[in-house]
Amino acid sequence: MAFIPHTETDVREMLQAIGVDSIDQLFDEIPQALRVDGLKGVPEAVGEMEITRIMHQRAARDGEPLTFIGAGAYEHHIPAAVWEIATRGEFYSAYTPYQAEASQGTLQLIYEFQTMMASLTGLDVSNASMYDGASALGEAALMAVRANRKSRSGKILMPRTLHPLYRKVARAVAGNQGLEFIEVDYDHANGTLDLKALEAYADEDVTALVIPQPNFLGRFEDVDALTDWAHARDAQVIAVVNPTSLALIKPPGEWGEKGADIACGEGQPLGIPMSSGGPFFGFMTCRQSWVRQMPGRIVGRTTDMDGRTGYTLTLQAREQHIRRSKATSNICTNQGLMVTGATIYMSLLGAEGLAGVATACMNNTARMVEVMSSVDGVEVAFAGGQFHEAVLKLDCPVAPVLERLAAEDIAGGLDLSAEYPELGNALLVCATETKSGDDIVRFGKAMADAVAAVAGGKR
Amino acid sequence: MTEKLIFESSREGRRATAQAPLRQRVDLPDHLRRNTPPLLPQVSELQTVRHFTRLSQMNFSIDTHVYPLGSCTMKYNPRGCNTLAMLPGFLARHPLSHESMGQGFLQTMYELQDMLKEVTGMKGVSLTPMAGAQGEFAGVAMIKAYHDARGDSARNEILVPDAAHGTNPATAVMCGCKVVEIPTDDQGDVDLEELRKAVGPQTAGIMLTNPSTLGVFERHIEEVRGIVHDAGGLLYYDGANLNAILGKVRPGDMGFDVIHMNLHKTFSTPHGGGGPGSGAVGVGERLLPYMPIPVVGKDGDTYRWLDEKDIPGTIGRLSAFMGNAGVLLRAYIYMRMLGRDGMSRVSEYATLNANYVMVRLRDAGFDLAFPRRRASHEFIISLKRQARELGVTAMDFAKSLLDYGFHAPTTYFPLLVPECLLIEPTETEAKEDLDGFVEAMVAILAESAHDPEKVKGAPYTTPVRRLDDVKAARQLDLVYNPASADA
Structure with missing residues (x-):
């Protein structure tokens, strides 16, 4: 019996000790009318050998394409040690560290x-992680409402340069609690949030402004001016940031005069495989003054009864298992194992290694942009640089181009035409440090062929 | 055994240079640049590997210890599930890549949806919720959406039995609902009289765990269904304890309208030191139009994502992509290895193990919370008598068990039973290990009688002893600061 150790003798002895004749008798409190006789729709069991063959076939079918999509999930090199260590049984098969004495490894x-x-975000405190970057933003918006006592409106300004899926998730996660998410347009020529567009809200009670850096279109926002604009109106600033970029660019804690209040984002770039979108982890950091409004697990350092240093879950009075309906969130778990991987990743790379990754991403993307700008029928949407993503404008529909690239085993970017119709046939592309010069040249050639084929007789 | 913080091994200029490219010059204006590097350790690969290996050795885990943590289903996590979910073809797949590049993955998710429908007796399954609490959120949000779509928006009360997990009331609030607690009777069933009084035109629904957190099957489930449905409310099944009834009775057949499953419990995906979990939801006919997206659909032989266009009434997206996809792969692999007969065996042997340990502890002199009831896959003992007579509490027993090499059961939950331990052995523990646990409990009971101070001082063998939680909360130390460490 798969994963069940009982011998016939064991079962006999155990039933005898209980004082029943059969295992079935142990279910006699369940009304007979509700009982089912097995699960006919579930296939028969297969052994590890058979399931290995099935899964290998399916994984091979999906293959390992040359990926130039970013848009919230990034392909980075992951050092071998990261998952070798993170999947040790002592991390992999442990529970949430409620029994601190038996969980010091996870807690430390x-x-x-x-x-x-x-430190990476330049803020004072961090929680133990959220589910993913998008849901972390929803929780950050709820947190801003709790923390900003000067505001009563629950209005959260979200620029359209923020990831469209993040905007949707924030609404789904936080929308039931009376928050109002307002989308602010951007400068279509330049790809960044326009301060002038914000001015429409200058005299309104705004609870928080969300600032993505780099933004969804790969561009750098004028974070100092935006932060100061928000703070001048008693609105809080929620930074949505890419952790790789923070090795290089100014952290949210240093934005403007006072710095952002809350930072959150997707932790996946820190050593987590793309894996069809999960499991990833969201991170959330804030100023010390808001720590009691923060959702999720938090670990503190303390001492034991012999005076030794130890670690424990703390500030649990915020949480659902203590406060029930008055908790800061219903969140129970964090994404512990992903945090384990990310912590090992950051330790192996250090600040210098992470900066190495960030600079390689930036330069590879600049090289890709240069190659694409010389392709017929392709132009670069915004002049003046980017982090590791860029928008290309095609002179033909994007979807069939992506289909042709897929046939060449190239994941060629994300079609923006539905979410950003004002940009025309726009495509968001990304080149991380994993892309060689040859990869970029191959991508350029394939793009030229695909665009030429799709544009066809038009030119 | 303690381990220095990794920052304390850091030396200026030390690097694991094989792991990342060297810093390059980039074109970046000064006002965007970071001026001081972040506090990440400067250590070698060996130092990193050794540090985190040592930290791992300071944990109790299923792979190293019996872990009878009630309501958490700490069963063995088969290694094959991890190995196969980490095949390069699965890890390399970008979530937004073309559907033609993900047919293997999508097929697997489609089949997982189908298996979960069969297991629960529901009509539709969405795999996206990333944890049990998010599955609860999805479920209650769907109940709200259902009432709203019928112009019945006054229904804003969620009924929650007083024994429920804390996530239930917290979830109801996150969905903009009010919480009404329903008391439990002295046999652990929902108090039907109180339930009848509580329902009305304001009732959105009830959240129920069955078997309940008290470790017993809710025998009046059909009456509960009748009362809530007759009042116009819907029934939500918290799948925390699905392990107890797998293949025996299905939530859909009990009349539930929506259910979340904790795949990290019933279907053995790893707990990972506190996540990632997975809280897939199943729905009956009435809630199909509101499922969270994306869901995997099938046209002919091709699998594809269903989104807003296909499910216009959806409560929306709960994650940027597809929830905890890698966790879902592990659940699929596990379910295929169990097969249909293995599923029923899970609940049978989980229940056998729980009832065996319960009877043995009872015979050894421990008080059961519900002595006249069968255990489900878990049960509760109360140490109220020992606390009064010997001054030794449930927490003292829990800490003492660590010294005997057993992870503690769940303590002080549910809140209804004083000085309680909620014990869930799971089906993957062998009889001799269960006997070992009982013997440890008996030994601690004997110690409590002749040397209570020793028990109150436990644990003695763990890397640290009992921690000062008050100090942790009052003198907050949440991040390492090298400047104050030098001082």
């Missing part, structure tokens, strides 16, 4: 993680 690791994330 989270404390180290909190330190790294707080």
Whole structure:
């Protein structure tokens, strides 16, 4: 019996001790009318050998394409040690560290993680992680409403340069609690949020402004001016940031005069495989003054009864298992194992290694943009640089181009035409440090062929 | 055994240079640049590997210890599930890549949806919720959406039995609902009289765990269904305890309208030190139009994502992509290895193990919370008598068990039973390990009688002893600061 150790003798002895004749008798409190006789729609069991063959076939079918999509999930090199260590049974098969004495490994690791994330974002404190970057933004919006006592409106300004899926998730996660998410347009020529567009809200009670950096279109926002604009109106600033970029660019804690209040984002670039979109982890950091409004697990350092240093879950009075309906969130778990991987990743790379990754991403993307700008029928949407993503404008529909690239085993970017119709046939592309010069040249050639084929007789 | 913080091994200029490209010059204006590097350790690969290996050794885990943590289903996580979910073809797939590049993955998700429908007796399944609590959120949000779509928006009360997990009331609030607690009777069933009084035109629904967190099957489930449905409310099934009834009774057949499953419990995906979980939801006919997206659909032989266009009434997206996809792969692999007969065996042996340990502890002199009831896959003992007579609490027993090499059961939950331990052995523990747990409990009971101070001081063998939680909360130390460490 798969994964069940009982021998016939065991079962006999156990039933005898209980005082019943059969296992079935143990279910006699369930009304007979409700009982089912097995699960005919579930296939018969297969052994590890058979399931290995099935899964290998399916994984091979999906293959390992040459990927130039970013848009919230990024292909980075992951050092072998990361998942070798993170999937050790002692991490992999442990529970949430409620019994602190039996969970010091996980707890100390989270404390180290909190330190790294707080420092990376330039803020004071971090939680132990959220589900993913998008849901972390929804929770950050709820947190801003709790923290900003000067505001009563629950209005959250979200620029359209923020990831469209993040905007949708924030609404789904936080929309039931009376928050109003307002989308602010951007400068279509330049790809960044326009301060002038914000001025329409200058005299309104705004609870928080969300600032993505780099933004969804790969561009750098004028974070200092935006932060100061929000703070001048008693609105909080929620930064949505890419952790790789933070090795290089100004962290949210240093934005403007006072710095952002809350930072959140997707932790996946820190050593987590793309894996069809999950499991990833969201991170969230904030100023010390808002820590009691923060959702999720938090680990603190303390001492034991012999005076030794130890680590424990703290500020639990915010949480659902204590506060029930008055908790800051219903969140129960964090994404512990992903945090384990990310902490090992950040330790292996260090600040210098992460900066190496960030600069290689930036330069590879600049090279890709240069190659694409010389392709017939392709132009670069915005002049003046980007982090590791860029928008291309095609002179033909994007979807059939992506289909042709897919046939060449190239994941050629994300079609923006539905979410950003004002940009025309726009495509968001990304080149991380994993892309060689040859890869970029191959992508350029394939793009030229695909665009020429789709545009066809038009030119 | 303690381990220095990794930052304390850091030395200026040390790097694991094989792991990342060297810094290049980039074209970046000064006002965008970071001026001081982040506090990440400067250590070698060996130092990193050694540090985190040592940290791992300071954990209790299923792979190292019996872990009878009630309501958490700490069963063995088969290694094959991890190995196969980490095949390069699965890891390399970008979530937004063309559907033609993900047919293997999508097929697997489609089949997982189908298996979960069969297991629960529901009509539709969405795999996206990333944890049990998010599955609860999806479920209650769908109940709200259902009432709203019928112009019945006054229904804003969610009924929650007082024994429920804390996530239930917290979820109801996140969905903009009010919480009404329903008491439990002295046999652990929902108090039907109180339930009748509580329902009305304001009732959105009830959240129920069955078997309940008290470790017993809710025997009046059909009456509960009748009362809530007759009042116009819907029934939500919290799947925390699905392990107890797998293949025996299905939530859909009990009349539930929506259910979340904790795949990290019933279907053995890893707990990972606190996540990632997975809280897939199943719905009956009435809630099909509101499922969270994306869902996997099938046209002919081709699998594809269903989104807003296909499910216009959806409560929306709960994650940027597809939830915890890699966790879902692990659940699929596990379910295929169990097969249809293996599923029923899960609940049978989980229930056998729980009832065996319960009877043995009872015979050894421990008080059961519900002595006249069968255990489900878990049960509760109360140490109220020992606390009064010997001054030794449930927490003292929990800490003492660590010294005997057993992870503690769940303590002080559910809140209804004083000085309680909620014990869930799971089906993957062998009889001799269960006997070992019982013997440890008996030994601690004997110690409590002749040397209570020793028990109150436990644990003695763990890397640290009992921690000062008050100090942790009052003198907050949440990040390492090298400057204050030097001082």
